[in-house]
Amino acid sequence: MNTQQALEGIRIAEFGSYAAGPHIGKMLANFGATVVHVESRAHPDGFRMQYPPYKDGKPGIDSSGCFAYFNDSKLGITLDLKNPKGVELARRLVAGSDVVIENMRPGVMARIGLGFETLKSLNPALIMLSSCNMGQTGPRADTPGFGSQLTALAGMANLTGVHDGPPMLLYGPYIDFIASTLGAVAVLAALEQRRATGKGAYLDVSQYESGLLFLAGELFDYHTSGRVAGRVGNDDPDAMPHGAFPCKDGGWVALSCWSDAERSRLRKLIGKKTLADWTAARTPAEAAKELQAAGVHAHAVNTIGDLFTDPQLAARGQWHRRVHEVIGEHAYCGPAFRLSETPGAVTTAAHTLGRDNAKVFRGLLGLSEEEYGAYDAAGAFA
Amino acid sequence: MLGGVRVVDATERLGWLAGRLLGDCGARVTKLEAPGADTSSPHWRALNVNKHVIRGSAERLPQLAAEADIVLATPSPSQFDELRELLGANPALVVVSITPFGMTGPKAGWRGSDLEIMAAGGAMSLAGEPGGMPVRISAPQAYAWAGSQAAVGALIALSYRRTSGRGQLVDVSAQSAVITALSHAPAFVDIAGVSPTRAGAFMTGRSVTGARFRVFWPCKDGYLNFILYGGVAGRRTNEQLVAWMRERGFDLGALAAQDWAKWDPTIASQQTIDTMEEPIGRFFLSITKKEFLEGAHAREMLGYPVSTVADIAADPQLAARGFWEDVPAPAGGTERHCGAFVIVDGKRASLLTRKSHEYAASA
Numbered sequence: 001m002n003t004q005q006a007l008e009g010i011r012i013a014e015f016g017s018y019a020a021g022p023h024i025g026k027m028l029a030n031f032g033a034t035v036v037h038v039e040s041r042a043h044p045d046g047f048r049m050q051y052p053p054y055k056d057g058k059p060g061i062d063s064s065g066c067f068a069y070f071n072d073s074k075l076g077i078t079l080d081l082k083n084p085k086g087v088e089l090a091r092r093l094v095a096g097s098d099v100v101i102e103n104m105r106p107g108v109m110a111r112i113g114l115g116f117e118t119l120k121s122l123n124p125a126l127i128m129l130s131s132c133n134m135g136q137t138g139p140r141a142d143t144p145g146f147g148s149q150l151t152a153l154a155g156m157a158n159l160t161g162v163h164d165g166p167p168m169l170l171y172g173p174y175i176d177f178i179a180s181t182l183g184a185v186a187v188l189a190a191l192e193q194r195r196a197t198g199k200g201a202y203l204d205v206s207q208y209e210s211g212l213l214f215l216a217g218e219l220f221d222y223h224t225s226g227r228v229a230g231r232v233g234n235d236d237p238d239a240m241p242h243g244a245f246p247c248k249d250g251g252w253v254a255l256s257c258w259s260d261a262e263r264s265r266l267r268k269l270i271g272k273k274t275l276a277d278w279t280a281a282r283t284p285a286e287a288a289k290e291l292q293a294a295g296v297h298a299h300a301v302n303t304i305g306d307l308f309t310d311p312q313l314a315a316r317g318q319w320h321r322r323v324h325e326v327i328g329e330h331a332y333c334g335p336a337f338r339l340s341e342t343p344g345a346v347t348t349a350a351h352t353l354g355r356d357n358a359k360v361f362r363g364l365l366g367l368s369e370e371e372y373g374a375y376d377a378a379g380a381f382a
Numbered sequence: 383m384l385g386g387v388r389v390v391d392a393t394e395r396l397g398w399l400a401g402r403l404l405g406d407c408g409a410r411v412t413k414l415e416a417p418g419a420d421t422s423s424p425h426w427r428a429l430n431v432n433k434h435v436i437r438g439s440a441e442r443l444p445q446l447a448a449e450a451d452i453v454l455a456t457p458s459p460s461q462f463d464e465l466r467e468l469l470g471a472n473p474a475l476v477v478v479s480i481t482p483f484g485m486t487g488p489k490a491g492w493r494g495s496d497l498e499i500m501a502a503g504g505a506m507s508l509a510g511e512p513g514g515m516p517v518r519i520s521a522p523q524a525y526a527w528a529g530s531q532a533a534v535g536a537l538i539a540l541s542y543r544r545t546s547g548r549g550q551l552v553d554v555s556a557q558s559a560v561i562t563a564l565s566h567a568p569a570f571v572d573i574a575g576v577s578p579t580r581a582g583a584f585m586t587g588r589s590v591t592g593a594r595f596r597v598f599w600p601c602k603d604g605y606l607n608f609i610l611y612g613g614v615a616g617r618r619t620n621e622q623l624v625a626w627m628r629e630r631g632f633d634l635g636a637l638a639a640q641d642w643a644k645w646d647p648t649i650a651s652q653q654t655i656d657t658m659e660e661p662i663g664r665f666f667l668s669i670t671k672k673e674f675l676e677g678a679h680a681r682e683m684l685g686y687p688v689s690t691v692a693d694i695a696a697d698p699q700l701a702a703r704g705f706w707e708d709v710p711a712p713a714g715g716t717e718r719h720c721g722a723f724v725i726v727d728g729k730r731a732s733l734l735t736r737k738s739h740e741y742a743a744s745a
Binding site: 004006007008009010019027028031046047049050051052053054055057059065066068069070134135136137138139140141142143144145146148149150151152153154155156157158159160161162165166167168169170171172173174176177178181182184185186188189190191192193195196201202203204205206208209210212213214215216217218219220221222223224225228229230231232233234235236239242243244252253254255256258292295296297298299300301302303304305306307308310311312313315316318319327330331333334335336337338339340341342 | 383384385386387399402403404407408423424425427428429469483484486487488489490492493494495496497498499500501502503504505506507508509510511515516517518519520521523526527528530531532533534535537538539540541542544545546548550551552553554555557558559561562563564565566567568569570571572573574576577578579580582583585587588589590597598600605606607608609611612613615647648649675679682684685686687688689690691692693694695698699700702703705706717718719720721723724725726727728
């Protein structure tokens with residue numbers, strides 16, 4: 001069995017918080033990149049204290065399941081970036097890194113002395129990705145924002161819900177994960193370019209624009225025909241039936257037919273019953289299994305709890321249980337794909353705040369005990 | 383960035399975005415399209431721009447793959463072995479399989495369109511009215527999640543090839559890709575024993591009391607998205623909103639006495655939230671989407687209007703960044719596309735590469 005990971009040897013410094021930055025690091029860390037997540041004690045990652053769930057329901061700096069979910073397999077350090085000694089160490093960290101990922105408001109990194117030009121002078125082949133709501137330029141570049149709201153500006157919320165009801169959100173900062181996925185593509189492409197040419201790159205990812213790629217067809221349609229897509233519940237122009245149907249235990253089954261032949265198979269299966277009566281007599285899993293066996297598109301509407309018992313996800317090893325120092329043993333999400341040679345792994349549970357200061361600065365950066373102590377005394381790790 | 387990378391894209395709709403993203407990064411993408419396949423739909427055109435289209439049956443794939451670094455495919459279960467054989471013939475090839483549930487496991491052969499994949503990935507359970515019918519997003523999203531995660535997988539495998547000389551099979555499950563969209567909802571099941579569910583125009587999961595917060599608010603000409611946040615950014619937003627309401631002479635109700643520095647939404651009760659949201663709702667009914675976008679920006683507040691595709695098409699922010707690109711259309715004239723998703727060293731790569739002529743001629 002091959003034990004080398006695909007991104008082994010790639011070092012990433014992550015000046016990111018919440019979802020949009022750290023989720024990129026998580027995806028790459030799961031394939032072997034060494035990712036150092038930078039926080040400070042004065043300004044820890046906002047996911048640590050602003051969002052439940054917490055271990056035993058008690059908010060605590062190291063007890064957030066939300067933070068943990070996006071920060072497994074990384075090294076965690078604290079640096080006071082308002083302290084010149086902290087900035088000095090941040091620069092040393094970057095000098096030895098291949099990639100910097102940041103998702104602060106535009107201009108903040110430059111203001112604290114960590115702008116791309118400065119960092120590039122220390123590390124000419126550096127790849128730096130900046131991810132923010134609007135991108136680094138344009139009249140609203142300085143807009144602060146969270147993904148739960150940007151998802152509305154980017155059109156998804158208007159397209160969620162029934163025609164005569166209000167717009168809705170698909171739970172959280174949906175668009176952040178589009179931007180993080182596309183951000184990972186950009187970082188990996190820049191690494192490929194660097195291998196071929198030796199050149200670094202500055203990558204400006206607008207979370208807004210990333211989200212629009214997921215509505216590219218609807219936007220193309222508007223530009224071409226003037227048609228303004230609206231929310232239509234579960235309807236689809238090309239399939240009938242196409243929707244969610246209640247089942248006997250309070251759950252739902254989703255099913256669709258895309259041709260006359262598929263509709264015939266559905267009719268043959270349900271006989272003289274109405275579709276609603278047929279699904280109401282079965283659990284979602286039973287209905288889906290019978291429909292699929294008959295050659296009809298179908299799946300149970302999985303609740304979030306169901307994701308932990310879904311036999312397909314279990315067979316593919318979706319969840320990885322690791323022991324966190326404070327939370328205890330809990331589940332981390334694995335990649336959406338399996339690689340046959342380098343399958344990826346959740347190597348460690350998420351870090352407690354500043355857990356790896358000594359490991360990173362003494363080990364990775366090679367500070368002597370004296371140097372480390374001097375930086376500590378100067379408040380660099382605060 | 384991917385100027386030297388050759389991609390053969392033999393995908394159906396489930397995988398179109400993968401090749402589009404690699405093309406945005408400069409890869410030379412050849413799209414194998416079945417003879418007679420319709421290439422006129424808005425989705426086809428939007429996600430296959432910047433690809434060199436070749437008409438031919440799937441039998442041509444091995445021949446094209448011989449010249450490729452990456453092959454993207456959306457095989458049916460009966461084609462799984464053929465796809466694996468490509469790797470046998472060329473061990474340095476990166477072969478990316480994009481299927482609804484992955485190539486292994488008890489549901490590997492199951493049929494799934496956007497609806498079923500969003501259902502299987504848990505996304506539908508999170509959208510809709512509380513206790514009511516779960517809904518998907520009306521514009522298909524599962525294909526985009528699968529395609530974008532496939533692009534990540536393809537490039538991770540390519541990275542490994544650069545150090546090892548070996549290709550590999552990248553087996554993408556669209557169901558798993560959709561889990562990416564759920565934020566930290568699964569953590570609630572695991573840590574708190576609670577399965578998050580749909581909350582309509584509201585949001586839950588932010589307070590340990592289980593309180594729901596309004597996210598979508600009717601305004602003068604549509605809807606706004608505004609959430610009572612805590613933290614530094616939330617404090618500024620809430621203070622600015624109150625100042626804005628005061629300037630307009632609105633009755634502040636429970637907001638008047640609120641000390642935002644001390645307010646913590648993670649422990650707020652439903653009653654507290656309801657009394658705070660009541661005056662905000664009245665204020666929002668008096669303003670338009672545009673007023674809110676401009677006012678919130680000027681005041682550095684968090685919050686956005688709920689945009690339609692028409693609103694997005696007219697957004698000056700996107701125009702200023704050169705997001706839209708006009709490409710020659712098959713019937714003459716031009717068609718407008720979302721541009722490349724990333725700006726590299728200050729420049730957005732054009733979709734009009736040497737292959738644009740073939741793209742235009744392909745319809």
